Amino acid sequence: MGTDFILGAVATSVKWGDMLFYLVLFIVLIALLKHFAWGPVNEMMDKRANKIANDIDSAEDARQKAEDLAEKRQSALKESHVEASQIIERAKKNGEQQKNIIVENAHSEAQSFKETAKQDIARERQDALEGVKNDVAELSLEIASKVISKNLQLDDQKALIDSYIEGLGKQNEVK
Amino acid sequence: MNEGAYVQEIFGIPFNISNDLPGLLAAIIVFFTMFWLSRKIQLKPTGRQNVLEWIIDFTNGIIKSTMPNKEGSQFGLLIFTLFSFIFVSNQLGLMLQVNVNNTAYIKSPTADAMTTMTLAFMVLLFAHFLGVKKFGFRGYIKNTYLSPIPFLLPISILEEFTNFLTLALRLYGNIYSGEVLLKLIYEFGRSFGLASFIPAIPLEIIWQGFSVFIGSIQAYVFVTLTMVYISQKIEKE
Numbered sequence: 001m002g003t004d005f006i007l008g009a010v011a012t013s014v015k016w017g018d019m020l021f022y023l024v025l026f027i028v029l030i031a032l033l034k035h036f037a038w039g040p041v042n043e044m045m046d047k048r049a050n051k052i053a054n055d056i057d058s059a060e061d062a063r064q065k066a067e068d069l070a071e072k073r074q075s076a077l078k079e080s081h082v083e084a085s086q087i088i089e090r091a092k093k094n095g096e097q098q099k100n101i102i103v104e105n106a107h108s109e110a111q112s113f114k115e116t117a118k119q120d121i122a123r124e125r126q127d128a129l130e131g132v133k134n135d136v137a138e139l140s141l142e143i144a145s146k147v148i149s150k151n152l153q154l155d156d157q158k159a160l161i162d163s164y165i166e167g168l169g170k171q172n173e174v175k
Numbered sequence: 176m177n178e179g180a181y182v183q184e185i186f187g188i189p190f191n192i193s194n195d196l197p198g199l200l201a202a203i204i205v206f207f208t209m210f211w212l213s214r215k216i217q218l219k220p221t222g223r224q225n226v227l228e229w230i231i232d233f234t235n236g237i238i239k240s241t242m243p244n245k246e247g248s249q250f251g252l253l254i255f256t257l258f259s260f261i262f263v264s265n266q267l268g269l270m271l272q273v274n275v276n277n278t279a280y281i282k283s284p285t286a287d288a289m290t291t292m293t294l295a296f297m298v299l300l301f302a303h304f305l306g307v308k309k310f311g312f313r314g315y316i317k318n319t320y321l322s323p324i325p326f327l328l329p330i331s332i333l334e335e336f337t338n339f340l341t342l343a344l345r346l347y348g349n350i351y352s353g354e355v356l357l358k359l360i361y362e363f364g365r366s367f368g369l370a371s372f373i374p375a376i377p378l379e380i381i382w383q384g385f386s387v388f389i390g391s392i393q394a395y396v397f398v399t400l401t402m403v404y405i406s407q408k409i410e411k412e
Contacts, residue, residue, distance in 0.1 A: 017190035022198055022284075022293040029202045030256045036206075037213035038252050041227055044216045051218065 129169070137161050191289065198284040201264040209259065234258050234398065241402040242410075250405065257298070258398045261285060261346070265390030268354050269383050283390075286351040288343065295343035298401045299335075306408035318411060342400055349393045353386040 140161055183190050212227040220228055234255040238247040268283025284290045306315040320331040360382060364375030 017185065017188040018194050018287075018289040019293045019296075020188065021190060021195045022290055023297060025198055025202050026256070026260065026294070026297065029206060029260060030252060032206050033209055033256050033259075034252055037209035037227065038231075038255060040216045041213055041224070041231060042251070044218060044220075044224075045228065045231070048218055 133162075133165055136165055140164075191287075193279045193282075194284065194287045194289055197267060197281050198264070198290060200281065201260060201267050201284050204267070205256075205259050205263050208263075230259065231255060237395070237398055238402055241399070241406050246409070247402075247406075250402065253298075253301075254398050254402065257294070257401065258394055261294070261397055262391060262394040264290070265350050265394055266387060268350070269357070269386050269390070272354075272357075283350050283354060285346055285393075286354045288347045288351075291347040292339075292343040294346075294397075295339055299339050299342070299404060302401075302405040302408040305405060309409050315408075319408060338404060342397065342404075346393050346397050349389050353382075353389055356382055357386065 137158065141157070144157075183192050209227065212223045214223070216224060231251070235248075235251055237258070238250055238254055241247070242250075264283055264285040266283075267281070268286055271281050273279070273281035303315075303319075306319060309315075310318055319335075320328050357379065360375055360379045364372045364379070
């Protein structure tokens with residue numbers, strides 16, 4: 001070897017076939033490596049890089065979504081609290097109203113019962129008084145006729161007797 | 176050291192078989208290693224795929240250090256192949272040397288200037304091609320030879336040749352000298368029988384270890400400089 005290659009001083013002894021050989025060898029090696037090793041691995045590395053980027057993005061998305069959901073739930077909970085207290089309030093009011101109505105009804109019913117009872121009593125008393133009045137009138141008449149043995153006309157004397165009895169009644173009431 | 180080379184002429188073209196054969200072997204080793212590492216590619220990398228991805232990350236890192244922008248990523252395959260081929264070539268001669276009748280058949284392919292010059296010539300030609308492709312021929316001339324100052328033109332032209340020679344001869348010199356010393360220690364071990372054989376063993380081991388280190392560094396330097404030359408051609412100064 002030695003000085004052979006220096007600037008091609010001895011051109012004929014340069015094994016320039018080697019140059020061709022290594023050129024071809026290297027190009028073939030590049031092609032083979034590209035097809036069998038570099039290509040698939042690089043593709044996979046790119047795919048992985050993409051996947052990682054996507055995963056990061058989707059994780060961010062999921063986090064955002066979860067946050068939104070939590071917020072929504074929180075507000076729904078608050079709303080339901082308000083609603084529940086409203087419902088209770090309304091129920092209370094309704095109950096109060098109902099109670100008032102019932103009590104009022106009972107009151108008025110009792111009042112009317114009392115009223116009718118009073119009226120009944122009054123009427124009965126009136127009837128009884130009336131009956132007694134008649135009886136007394138007849139009785140007094142009978143007694144009077146028997147006492148004075150004189151045939152008195154019932155109709156003529158009735159006013160007198162009535163006034164008399166009225167006086168009796170008044171005396172009784174005063175008593 | 177001065178083994179004869181087995182030269183074969185095919186269609187009148189002289190082929191140095193004792194240089195071509197180890198190159199072929201190195202290429203085969205690189206290919207089958209990478210082929211084996213790249214089986215069962217999965218989204219979630221395991222075992223061998225991790226190794227391959229680590230190598231790819233390493234070579235991509237070399238590109239990124241000189242070309243941080245997106246443009247650099249297109250050279251990933253070139254740098255990956257170049258690095259793995261030179262790395263395997265540098266280590267091949269440390270593990271395996273086959274001489275038959277004083278003719279070398281297996282050694283480091285990069286211990287031959289023909290090989291390293293081919294590689295350097297190839298990447299520099301590629302760099303110039305990229306420069307022309309990007310700026311057009313006039314832009315390429317202006318960018319490469321007339322900037323920053325036109326009167327440095329002779330030096331710029333000279334620089335292209337020195338770039339080529341230093342890139343090629345640095346690798347060749349390092350690996351060739353490593354192999355020469357390996358053979359020297361081997362000769363020394365043989366020369367005085369057992370008295371020299373025993374001290375030669377640790378010497379050889381130490382020098383082999385150092386050569387592994389040098390081979391790795393030189394592979395790294397070669398691809399780094401390749402990227403530097405390419406970036407010089409396609410970036411405006």
